[in-house]
Amino acid sequence: EPPTGSVQPVTENIERFISSPTTVESFKSEFCRQLRYEQGVDLVDARTEDLYQALARTVRSAMVDGWIATQASHRAAKAKTVAYLSAEFLMGPQLENALLSTALTEVARTALAELELDLDELTAYETEPGLGNGGLGRLAACFIDSLAAKSIPAIGYGIRYEYGIFRQTFVDGRQVEQPDRWLVKGSPWELAQPENSVTVNFGGHTEQYTDETGAPRTRWVPAEQVLAVPYNYMVPGFETRNVNTLRLWSAKATDAFDLQIFNSGDYESAVRRQTVAENISKVLYPEDSTPQGKELRLKQQYFFVAASLRDYLDTVLRDDDLSTLPERVVFQLNDTHPVIGVPELMRILLDERGLGWDEAWDITRRTFNYTCHTLLPEALEVWSVDLLGRLLPRHLEIIYRINEDFLGLVRETYPGDELRVRRMSIIQERPERAVRMAFLATVGSTKVNGVAALHSQLLADKVLDDFSALWPEKFTNVTNGVTPRRFMRLSNPGLSGLLDEAIGTGWTNDLAQLAKLEPFADDASFRAEFRAVKQANKERFVRLLAQRDGIELPADALYDVMVKRLHEYKRQMLKLLHVVTLYDRVLKGEVKASDLQPRVVVFGAKAAPGYKMAKEIIHLINRVAAVVNNAPELEGRLRIAFPANYNVTLAERLIPAADLSEQISLAGKEASGTGNMKFALNGALTIGTDDGANVEIRQLVGDENFFLFGMDEPAVQALEDRGYNPTSYYEVDAGLRGAIDLISSGLFSDGDRTAFEFVISDLLYKDRFMVLADYRSYVDTQDRVEVAYRDEDAWTRSAILNVARTGFFTSDRSIQDYLDRIWHAPAKPIA
Numbered sequence: 001e002p003p004t005g006s007v008q009p010v011t012e013n014i015e016r017f018i019s020s021p022t023t024v025e026s027f028k029s030e031f032c033r034q035l036r037y038e039q040g041v042d043l044v045d046a047r048t049e050d051l052y053q054a055l056a057r058t059v060r061s062a063m064v065d066g067w068i069a070t071q072a073s074h075r076a077a078k079a080k081t082v083a084y085l086s087a088e089f090l091m092g093p094q095l096e097n098a099l100l101s102t103a104l105t106e107v108a109r110t111a112l113a114e115l116e117l118d119l120d121e122l123t124a125y126e127t128e129p130g131l132g133n134g135g136l137g138r139l140a141a142c143f144i145d146s147l148a149a150k151s152i153p154a155i156g157y158g159i160r161y162e163y164g165i166f167r168q169t170f171v172d173g174r175q176v177e178q179p180d181r182w183l184v185k186g187s188p189w190e191l192a193q194p195e196n197s198v199t200v201n202f203g204g205h206t207e208q209y210t211d212e213t214g215a216p217r218t219r220w221v222p223a224e225q226v227l228a229v230p231y232n233y234m235v236p237g238f239e240t241r242n243v244n245t246l247r248l249w250s251a252k253a254t255d256a257f258d259l260q261i262f263n264s265g266d267y268e269s270a271v272r273r274q275t276v277a278e279n280i281s282k283v284l285y286p287e288d289s290t291p292q293g294k295e296l297r298l299k300q301q302y303f304f305v306a307a308s309l310r311d312y313l314d315t316v317l318r319d320d321d322l323s324t325l326p327e328r329v330v331f332q333l334n335d336t337h338p339v340i341g342v343p344e345l346m347r348i349l350l351d352e353r354g355l356g357w358d359e360a361w362d363i364t365r366r367t368f369n370y371t372c373h374t375l376l377p378e379a380l381e382v383w384s385v386d387l388l389g390r391l392l393p394r395h396l397e398i399i400y401r402i403n404e405d406f407l408g409l410v411r412e413t414y415p416g417d418e419l420r421v422r423r424m425s426i427i428q429e430r431p432e433r434a435v436r437m438a439f440l441a442t443v444g445s446t447k448v449n450g451v452a453a454l455h456s457q458l459l460a461d462k463v464l465d466d467f468s469a470l471w472p473e474k475f476t477n478v479t480n481g482v483t484p485r486r487f488m489r490l491s492n493p494g495l496s497g498l499l500d501e502a503i504g505t506g507w508t509n510d511l512a513q514l515a516k517l518e519p520f521a522d523d524a525s526f527r528a529e530f531r532a533v534k535q536a537n538k539e540r541f542v543r544l545l546a547q548r549d550g551i552e553l554p555a556d557a558l559y560d561v562m563v564k565r566l567h568e569y570k571r572q573m574l575k576l577l578h579v580v581t582l583y584d585r586v587l588k589g590e591v592k593a594s595d596l597q598p599r600v601v602v603f604g605a606k607a608a609p610g611y612k613m614a615k616e617i618i619h620l621i622n623r624v625a626a627v628v629n630n631a632p633e634l635e636g637r638l639r640i641a642f643p644a645n646y647n648v649t650l651a652e653r654l655i656p657a658a659d660l661s662e663q664i665s666l667a668g669k670e671a672s673g674t675g676n677m678k679f680a681l682n683g684a685l686t687i688g689t690d691d692g693a694n695v696e697i698r699q700l701v702g703d704e705n706f707f708l709f710g711m712d713e714p715a716v717q718a719l720e721d722r723g724y725n726p727t728s729y730y731e732v733d734a735g736l737r738g739a740i741d742l743i744s745s746g747l748f749s750d751g752d753r754t755a756f757e758f759v760i761s762d763l764l765y766k767d768r769f770m771v772l773a774d775y776r777s778y779v780d781t782q783d784r785v786e787v788a789y790r791d792e793d794a795w796t797r798s799a800i801l802n803v804a805r806t807g808f809f810t811s812d813r814s815i816q817d818y819l820d821r822i823w824h825a826p827a828k829p830i831a
């Protein structure tokens with residue numbers, strides 16, 4: 001046992017002894033100190049890696065004072081905190097963003113230059129943490145940026161996965177996953193606080209007993225314990241001193257290993273417990289096709305939620321009275337992954353704090369809110385009662401009781417409607433008894449929101465219709481947004497400079513000001529400058545791709561970009577059929593290559609490792625690319641680039657270079673999309689269906705500045721009701737037939753006609769996402785795009801209007817909507 005005792009803290013102002021590295025001199029000195037005294041490296045021997053580490057740590061030190069002051073001030077003010085619970089935070093690279101927020105970019109540049117070092121070279125060295133899959137995790141990252149920028153007391157809670165989303169490579173055109181070892185060299189951005197570790201329990205059983213007052217009580221006697229160690233990331237706000245916290249949990253065994261077993265020579269057994277415990281935070285989305293994989297995922301969810309609740313109550317709040325909890329914190333459930341937090345808070349209030357059921361339930365329901373991010377039924381999580389009961393026996397009891405009370409209410413409201421009772425039950429009976437987490441979230445929350453207007457409407461009308469009928473006031477919408485700091489100011493310096501000159505610099509944290517750009521659309525010299533910026537961005541991207549992937553591309557072409565997770569509903573296949581159609585037309589002599597608008601089609605997409613169809617589509621895209629890119633008939637006018645391992649770093653370079661943004665999901669399937677917003681804000685025109693936030697983008701930019709195609713949601717529904725027969729489209733449409741036949745001909749597979757049968761027969765006979773039904777409308781609209789792009793002036797005008805009219809899509813506005821409609825947590829800027 002280490003000695004304990006209290007040391008009297010220094011009462012004087014600490015700033016008498018130390019100061020933050022905010023001037024060129026102090027920055028230089030802190031940089032050298034980090035390198036020499038913290039890393040033990042001499043400047044003359046330092047490698048890029050060492051220099052990057054020292055730089056990152058220096059910038060981190062510059063944020064610490066604000067971070068400490070923010071926490072102290074929020075605690076003193078008993079400020080209401082937004083606790084954003086999310087299994088993913090896809091942060092992207094940190095350095096530039098931290099420099100921007102602390103306003104230290106120029107200080108750092110000068111300080112480094114005086115040491116004969118180059119800031120940009122060190123910035124380029126950074127590897128991003130891939131702690132998310134796509135839109136969901138990136139949204140969480142944008143939200144904590146906006147919360148900080150608006151000086152809202154907020155904590156992001158998640159998991160510090162040792163391996164993030166896999167690193168994608170292509171071998172013979174097929175996706176091969178490599179582990180993402182982002183922590184191998186350590187992360188200079190985190191501050192571990194092992195002293196604030198908390199214990200998380202699993203398994204065991206429950207017991208009834210009577211307490212001192214004679215009241216019947218329940219306690220959980222767990223069988224297994226894991227330690228959750230917090231790692232803090234500072235989240236600096238743009239133009240505010242506030243620095244919020246992102247707290248990510250790492251799993252450790254409580255007793256790292258058994259010394260007695262170790263000394264007996266059985267080394268493997270001695271560390272087994274450690275391995276089992278640490279597996280919990282090992283990887284993002286472990287494969288869950290096996291029972292062990294499923295168990296691990298549920299463990300991850302409970303692990304981070306239990307640790308976060310415990311941390312908030314004991315370390316942040318430090319208040320014995322939990323009756324006012326809803327005034328002190330709001331737990332926002334980002335999708336269903338953290339929903340086990342609802343019964344966990346109930347357990348704490350009932351079993352640990354001794355509250356009665358009704359009071360505990362009232363507090364819990366007023367503390368949680370739930371954001372849903374999907375419309376696909378298979379994406380709504382369920383956990384088998386068997387597994388849940390084994391891992392979290394007390395929570396299952398609580399869930400049963402919540403359900404009993406809830407179904408009582410349903411019966412009271414709809415007497416005799418047992419069908420409805422069964423539909424609404426939190427417990428599903430078939431195909432296996434399982435807990436419907438989205439239902440539990442809905443019952444256990446004050447507000448439920450979708451992430452775009454159409455999505456929220458479909459959520460209330462279709463996915464959770466029984467619930468919205470029962471509680472109409474519970475349902476609301478908050479349309480997603482993206483942070484303009486990262487996705488404009490940092491990623492598009494050319495456009496930012498142009499905007500600063502035209503409308504001033506205020507847009508960065510008040511994006512509605514982009515409206516002031518509107519008149520510039522009619523200014524020919526501004527249009528020329530805008531075009532020059534776009535061209536320069538293409539050249540910058542071309543250089544990056546040559547360096548990063550060895551892909552050589554022309555910069556002078558229409559940049560047609562589709563980047564997002566690979567999923568059938570997002571319809572990368574539709575984009576590919578268009579490309580094959582263009583090729584087929586030239587092969588058939590219907591179009592001369594010299595008449596084609598030079599076009600570079602860029603794909604970026606990872607497929608979930610167990611998702612066979614998505615992987616086949618990746619393979620097909622790569623095989624088509626290999627042929628098209630070398631086809632002499634095309635005279636280089638059509639190129640496909642599919643750089644492997646699309647991530648935030650690449651997005652930041654690619655999006656500013658795009659002319660055309662592909663948002664072509666089947667209507668009624670994409671909840672919102674956020675890439676669509678990033679493209680529009682960077683002056684790309686959208687070709688899109690009436691889906692997700694595309695609807696709102698089109699309404700804002702105007703029909704004449706948006707390429708709408710395809711069926712809308714009611715038309716999709718009607719076709720589904722009539723019975724959809726994809727083959728009938730193949731039979732009547734010669735263009736479609738041409739494209740599909742070309743793929744089946746073996747042209748892209750060295751003559752092997754069966755190579756893509758899996759994909760093609762699915763399209764012809766199943767086509768769940770109606771690619772064939774929307775093909776004609778899509779290809780015709782692409783033909784219009786080609787014509788429109790040739791009118792440089794009109795195109796640029798539309799592009800400028802896209803920027804001017806999409807300020808609505810800043811995540812600052814989303815956060816304001818959450819505050820007004822759901823959170824009601826006032827800003828607390830620190831002095």
Ligand code: GFP
Binds near residue numbers: 133134135565670674
């Ligand atoms: C999911 C949804 C998207 C939505 C984001 C953020 O992202 O429609 O924009 O969450 O709300 F599907 P992905 O996993 O599809 O990237």
